[in-house]
Amino acid sequence: MTNPLLSVRDLKVSFPSETGTVDAVRGISFDLKAGRTLGIVGESGSGKSVTSLAIMGLLDENVRISGSITFDGQELLGKSDKQLSAIRGNGLAMIFQDPLSSLTPVFSIGDQLIEALTVHRKLSKRAAWARAVELLETVGLPNPERRMKSFPHEFSGGMRQRVVIAIAMANKPKLIIADEPTTALDVTIQAQILDLIAKAQSETGAAVIMITHDMGVVAKTADDVLVMYAGRPVEKAPVHELFHRTRMPYSIGLLGAIPRVDKAEKQPLVPVKGNPPLLINLPDACPFASRCPIAIDACHTREPDLVDVGNEKMGEHHAACIRSHEITDGGLIDGRRVFPLPDVSERALAGVPREDRPVTLEVRNMTKTFPLMKGAFLKRKLGEVHAIRGISFDIREGETMAIVGESGCGKTTTLLQIMDLVEQVDGDILIGGTSVADVRGGHAERTLRRDIQIVFQDPMGALDPRMTVADIIAEPLRAIGTKKAESETRVDELMDLVGLDPSHSNRFPSAFSGGQRQRIGIARALATNPKVVVLDEPVSALDVSIQAGVINLLDELKAKLGLSYLFVAHDLSVVRHIADRVAVMYLGAFVEQGSVNEIFEDPQHPYTQALLSAIPIPDPDIERTRERIVLTGDLASATDQSGGCSFASRCQLFKVLPPEDQARCLGEVPPLTGPENHRNACHFR
């Protein structure tokens, strides 16, 4: 029996605030042994980041911390900042979420690495330099010697995160805390970074605390899992235990709310109703009781302790629920589901074949290039960025078309082209049969805009904070000249439709939670009875349990109102759940296009294959055994106009092709070929 490397006992953290003391962490205990990975999962505000900051000793002075944190035999709480600095970065290292802001922009990455090395031990300049180069090589940065002198802005997000990991590894730490290390990155990059963290761990023998909201990442990386809710751990178990023998309703809800990229059936997701409680003056009751479908009276009288519910065979398993002994495997209680499945409404258009439905939005050969200018006074053109290179698609009534791709692939530009009603040089955009080229004058434009509305990604930024919800939802109605009384009844109707209480209509957006704000955005988009709703990553800013509710709402609205959606997302699991047709976009062009089941079951283009295999699946058995294609490198530059396949530089198929076929990849742009419901742009598929 070895001693644990890190031992946290009854850690409590509270912040003073104007409205009262916020108890961000309310008693958390765990042990972590060297070489193990602990996954801490929970929604925003559950106290997972505060826990990590408390371990690092990075919290403010006015924060009250009690309990005990023992690291490597030393008590960390009560140490001065100076004493902690000797440990931080040396024995303890941290990888932050945002690689953009965790590197100083004014120093080269070489300087920052050398600083991390020399601050804790005496090293000659030359030795430090050599070690830094070695580290960059370990994290897989090409040309490390040359890259030492580069500045953070010269790197992509994934590359920067590699540098951050190199800095974290610099002093061979015993414990690495990774706080949402891949949340800001694309899936293919996420797979690379997770592999890299695993590599760093095996090389240094460190323990890792992996903080994340993504159950897939936990399933892939963690040995033990701690589920946090309202500042307390509610379930603690080895990873297989937690995923297969879940005992706490919140964890069951969290797992049920995730759309799965590997499951085809279109059953509705199971949302967890309500919102997490405010952590101020919490009563002595189960904090989850108000959202819990199996809550009984006893839940409201006392907060349940974290008790052992495991058996000898399966090892330790702790859960904080007084009914956990009644819950059986698969999230069942008395043979029924803890979270009952919501009803699915029948699709009005389900019986009508696709060809017989009217086309609501059609895009023909859309292109967009941005000129690349240089010079402050006399601008000269250096080249062109090909943001979109000739894409075509159509959406029929009652259909969801999804465009997926990594950041920078041109999906947002596509949306903006449509929403700005940009006239195409050698193509066209038709909304409900009307070409944007025919739109002249303000009135005609307003009439056309009735038919196409947009829901934005950020639920806060898309709502004017100075307008009441009623005014926000009524705005599109006022723009088309609806009478005041008429628009007021319509507002109530719409709020009802998206599941908001219409009596809250004179509140400001700040009084609503993220999920509710997104519902307001959806209500606004539906105000004019549009034919097409453009959804720009509508759920990516929401927590998992909230996200499920919004996805279900979108599904129901589509079924009820016969809407068409143009859905843009990077999350393929969500796309698989909601979309009927998918187009995979890479560097401004579609590489694969077709119906959702065809593409997810039988991906043909190498890029689609890599994209699908990069997504972590929230099931440790599947996740750890399946074959994975990890792409090397980043998205190529969109300025290149080499005249070959744009994916060739990262393609795993390209590498195994004979030279004459490779020449074809590099010399000839592959067209989109194949039958209507599954086309791909690869010469050899």
Place this chain on the structure above:
Amino acid sequence: MPRNSIQPAVGPETTAIRLPRKRMSKWELYSRRFRRNRPAVAGLVIFAVLVLFAVVAPLLARYDHIELDFLNLGEPPSGEHWLGTTSAGNDTFAQVAIGLQRSLMIAVAVSVGTTVISAVVGTAAAYFSGMFERLTLLLIHFLMVVPTFLLLAMFSNDSGGDWRTISLIMILIGWFFPARVIWTMALSLREREYVHAARYMGVPGMKIVLRHMLPNIGSLLVINFTLGVVAAVMIETGLSFLGFGVKIPDVSLGSLIGSGANTITSAPWLFYFPAAALTLLTVSMALVADGLRDAFDPTSAAGGRA
């Protein structure tokens, strides 16, 4: 509480039955939030009293502000002359009342004028961008190098100290500095998603400027307005001190303070009473501004949830 599923029967009829209530208007909401802020209400009361004083006091005063009482030259406050007299025999009470009236009219007119012009021009330049933006900025930058105080002095002297001309000129030379500040603030607003959202709904450009951009720099405008009042009083004081401002027999707080400062040791009441009026005016404006900002600002903790 949000419901996560839609009830089956949703239509105009069912919704109306379930919701028998009246919607509170935005202004009701703002006023309710403003009234919750005690110092702001106090500021509003002081300001109202000052305005009332400026309007009513000249009617109540025993002496006119231009009337000279040769029996009381440079007397301290007494039952006859409540706030004393000047060395020429003017009644200070009447003078302060009229001076306050004048200063208020100039300050409020100038501040309203500059705030409105600068806000509309600044945000419109930011929203419409392109050629309109470039031309506006060119004009603003050109006006910035013009010696405006000199112009103001010349024109006001030329008009014989007419307060209307002074206000007009002060507006014309005062709008462009705040306009440029507002333009930079509005630049970030232009890229907000709700501005895009409004455009994609088909809301006309000028309406977006007035409905989405202006309210979101509202707190800045309110502060601008308050500071504008204070600044206008200052400029007017400066002008009067140099002899270019409001001319005798007309008086303003500025000219009263200017002349009172000369006799601060021998006849302190001539300085302290107009100075007290000026201080009350600016302090009350600051309190009102603070309350307005909290009332308009949805993120402010002081306002609370409506």
